[in-house]
Amino acid sequence: MAAQAQQDSAAGSVHGSDHDTTHGSVHGEAYDSVRDREIRGEQQHLDRVYRRLEEKIHEAEFLMRDAARRGQVGTPGALAERDAQVFRAGVHLNRLNSEYEDFLFGRIDLLAGKDGKKGPDGAYTAVEPAEGAVREDNTADIAETLHIGRIGVLDEDYAPLVIDWRAPAAAPFYRSTPLDPGRVVRRRVIRSKGRRVLGVEDDLMRPELRAFLDGRELPAVGDGALMAALGRARGHTMRDIVASIQAEQDLVIRAPAASVTYVEGGPGTGKTAVALHRAAYLLYQDRRRYAGGILIVSPTPLLVAYTEGVLPSLGEEGQVAIRALGSLVEGVEATLYDSPPVARTKGSYRMVKVLRKAARGALERDGVPGRLRVVALGRRLELEGEELDRIRRTALGGTAPVNLLRPRARRLLLDALWEKSGAAARYTDPELAAELRASFDEDVTEEESFTGFLDAWWPELTPRDVLAAMADERRLGRWARRILDPGEVRGLARSLRRDGYSVHDIALLDELQAVLGTPARPRRKRELDPLDQLTGLEELMPVREESQRERAERLAQERTEYAHVIVDEAQDLTPMQWRMVGRRGRHATWTVVGDPAQSSWSDPDEAAEAREEALGTRPRRRFRLTVNYRNPAEIAEVASKVLALAMPGSTAPSAVRSTGVEPRFAVAGDSLERTVRAEAERLLGQVDGTVGVIVAMNRREEARRWLTGLGTGNRPDGLPEDAPDERDRGRVVVLGSLEAKGLEYDATVVVSPAEIADESPAGLRVLYVALTRATQRLTVVSGERDEPDGAGVPDLLRD
Numbered sequence: 001m002a003a004q005a006q007q008d009s010a011a012g013s014v015h016g017s018d019h020d021t022t023h024g025s026v027h028g029e030a031y032d033s034v035r036d037r038e039i040r041g042e043q044q045h046l047d048r049v050y051r052r053l054e055e056k057i058h059e060a061e062f063l064m065r066d067a068a069r070r071g072q073v074g075t076p077g078a079l080a081e082r083d084a085q086v087f088r089a090g091v092h093l094n095r096l097n098s099e100y101e102d103f104l105f106g107r108i109d110l111l112a113g114k115d116g117k118k119g120p121d122g123a124y125t126a127v128e129p130a131e132g133a134v135r136e137d138n139t140a141d142i143a144e145t146l147h148i149g150r151i152g153v154l155d156e157d158y159a160p161l162v163i164d165w166r167a168p169a170a171a172p173f174y175r176s177t178p179l180d181p182g183r184v185v186r187r188r189v190i191r192s193k194g195r196r197v198l199g200v201e202d203d204l205m206r207p208e209l210r211a212f213l214d215g216r217e218l219p220a221v222g223d224g225a226l227m228a229a230l231g232r233a234r235g236h237t238m239r240d241i242v243a244s245i246q247a248e249q250d251l252v253i254r255a256p257a258a259s260v261t262y263v264e265g266g267p268g269t270g271k272t273a274v275a276l277h278r279a280a281y282l283l284y285q286d287r288r289r290y291a292g293g294i295l296i297v298s299p300t301p302l303l304v305a306y307t308e309g310v311l312p313s314l315g316e317e318g319q320v321a322i323r324a325l326g327s328l329v330e331g332v333e334a335t336l337y338d339s340p341p342v343a344r345t346k347g348s349y350r351m352v353k354v355l356r357k358a359a360r361g362a363l364e365r366d367g368v369p370g371r372l373r374v375v376a377l378g379r380r381l382e383l384e385g386e387e388l389d390r391i392r393r394t395a396l397g398g399t400a401p402v403n404l405l406r407p408r409a410r411r412l413l414l415d416a417l418w419e420k421s422g423a424a425a426r427y428t429d430p431e432l433a434a435e436l437r438a439s440f441d442e443d444v445t446e447e448e449s450f451t452g453f454l455d456a457w458w459p460e461l462t463p464r465d466v467l468a469a470m471a472d473e474r475r476l477g478r479w480a481r482r483i484l485d486p487g488e489v490r491g492l493a494r495s496l497r498r499d500g501y502s503v504h505d506i507a508l509l510d511e512l513q514a515v516l517g518t519p520a521r522p523r524r525k526r527e528l529d530p531l532d533q534l535t536g537l538e539e540l541m542p543v544r545e546e547s548q549r550e551r552a553e554r555l556a557q558e559r560t561e562y563a564h565v566i567v568d569e570a571q572d573l574t575p576m577q578w579r580m581v582g583r584r585g586r587h588a589t590w591t592v593v594g595d596p597a598q599s600s601w602s603d604p605d606e607a608a609e610a611r612e613e614a615l616g617t618r619p620r621r622r623f624r625l626t627v628n629y630r631n632p633a634e635i636a637e638v639a640s641k642v643l644a645l646a647m648p649g650s651t652a653p654s655a656v657r658s659t660g661v662e663p664r665f666a667v668a669g670d671s672l673e674r675t676v677r678a679e680a681e682r683l684l685g686q687v688d689g690t691v692g693v694i695v696a697m698n699r700r701e702e703a704r705r706w707l708t709g710l711g712t713g714n715r716p717d718g719l720p721e722d723a724p725d726e727r728d729r730g731r732v733v734v735l736g737s738l739e740a741k742g743l744e745y746d747a748t749v750v751v752s753p754a755e756i757a758d759e760s761p762a763g764l765r766v767l768y769v770a771l772t773r774a775t776q777r778l779t780v781v782s783g784e785r786d787e788p789d790g791a792g793v794p795d796l797l798r799d
Ligand SMILES: Nc1ncnc2c1ncn2[C@@H]1O[C@H](COP(=O)(O)OP(=O)(O)OP(=O)(O)O)[C@@H](O)[C@H]1O
Pocket: 226, 229, 230, 238, 239, 240, 241, 244, 245, 246, 249, 265, 266, 267, 268, 269, 270, 271, 272, 273, 274, 595, 598, 629, 630, 741, 742, 743, 744, 772
């Protein structure tokens, strides 16, 4: 399994075993000296790149100053687009310099191509080698060497010093494999920090070939960049994978953005990483088109926080908004959880009908005046009871948004009052009657008693008002008759009486916003500005352009629709959430990534239907990711047992590496608390990075207390500042099973598989998620319900 995966991966170790050791020889030369020489060579290249960038930055600064001197706007906006880009690159570089590793991270050495055409990035465009590029004796000359980095840099002759990783010329760096090498002979990953090259790792794509560069044979050093990247300790934020994107991932990242791109793949196959890199790629490829914004929808705020740093590290911020499902509606933030049955009700498609009824019914409230009384044409006119109800029913006919029906209701009230006045009967001349009616309407609508009544009887409803009205079980029962059963009504009403909102409430609020509509507001008159009287003022005023970030924030606030929508963990969206997300991408292209086997939603068919509706009739392109980069084979093996129960017949992705460390099974004796704490402590000593403790949702609070002071950042009272566990602070994280979605840790403790599985109808799939979070070590603790065997293996994880 793992061997197959290695073969699939472009970075799989393909060169001879003499390179796997740091001593030995490469083509008769001491290995260490070859490596040093290669590193020195890359260092010289990196120095050249930095010198060129500095030149360009100075040039851009000069142009800016010059433009300012000539009275033009003193910002990059006044420069030619190319220079402005260089300027931004320079600003970005300064940041990269101080904050990020691996500005320059790759290199490919290529055979001569089929033709001599060059692309805009200065590189040859041919994908396949020229005939005769490889000589009969299996030797060849390297015709082109490209360096790949986070941005593109050209030298003074417009030859590429660095190719942007998203440019077409960089694709072979990611796609070439020994099975399908194209022109690539050697693929090199360069590790650098700031301006210093630290190491190089090579893969030969044509190991049978002896290739020469400037008369010297091309050596290969290192033993696999991908494995080195995967073995690194995990922190609290995700890293980008630019240096080691794999061929099957690259196909997704660079897929044309038309229509809907579907990506499925098991845990750890890089779906989230791919989604983020795809956003950066799309912006690079067509910045103008995506100025409309890219929205990335993520299931939890924890996953947003985990992934947020990746885009700036790719040079992208601003046009991409990463939002949790609970933060998609402006001004509200989900903070509560619903029990599985309530979540199921709230997420169900049936809520559309309930909400439509509630939005109309919410107009009838306690305290609404039962009588309208006005004086007009010298008479007292009244409407009450049944008459008012009838008017309301007529006004509400059809499906138009409730808040937009107020003018219609107002009209109907005036009609009824006019009727009551009997004036119509007295005037037979239609012109005269119309005139009188107009002045009647004007008189009535100016009366305080009329406007006051209308405001109370037909107020502008907000989504929150309606949701609050649904907290009344009796009223909700009326609106949900024959749609929800009484148990569902009770649970729903009770959950809406809490302070705050759950993630499922947010989709209800959004649906209500659509059902209620927003009446057009009269434009506020601009206050009289004495300077308006002067002309030509603008030219005299210094104009401060918005910074890119300010602009992005402003646009994000104003924006309700996006040009491209990326949905991460798409298997978890409920039908109501699909409707909410769908409204934000009505004219968008889409990338949808997910894994049905990890779905915590209990009715996948219903969700699939809502998803299809949200995505409309656009054509679909499907991709499948097959390699698990997160879990070692030993952990993947245990998880696959639960997969077999959760989704019989589905195949698990193949793990790319194995650590030789089997998962550990512990049985809680008389104290679950003590066992969990001891196991977490043990793992803290075994890994350098983070430890995630995953428990059933209703044990979260309790488990946080169990682990107080153990690397959690919750210091027990009286602990001296330099206590030994101080270095572990923040390394242990306690999570409810649903919160673990998408995250990963060096080691995890999964507490009571049976409790997690029993918690909801989708429990087995949630357990599958929990078991696939660790990059190095997994400990499973059995509790009362787990029925462990003699080796401590719980029932659910046995064959
Ligand atoms: N090509 C790669 N090079 C290096 N690391 C990679 C690569 N692809 C994925 N990874 C790493 O593997 C881990 C899993 O990736 P990611 O979280 O994107 O997977 P996923 O498919 O979204 O998983 P899940 O479905 O479990 O949420 C991450 O640490 C990611 O950085």
